[in-house]
Amino acid sequence: HLSGAELAGQKVGAVPKGYLYFAIAFSLAVEFLNMKMRKKSN
Numbered sequence: 001h002l003s004g005a006e007l008a009g010q011k012v013g014a015v016p017k018g019y020l021y022f023a024i025a026f027s028l029a030v031e032f033l034n035m036k037m038r039k040k041s042n
Helices: 017-041
Strands: 005-007 010-012
Antiparallel strands (some): 005 010
16 A cells, blocks of 8 residues: 555655564564563562
């Protein structure tokens, strides 16, 4: 949906799906570690 959109004067092209999947997996891993560390400290 963002193809051809402009953000801060820059054209936004199509984002490869791999980048999106990596970002989602990374954030889930960080959240999982956060929950583990919180459980340990209690």
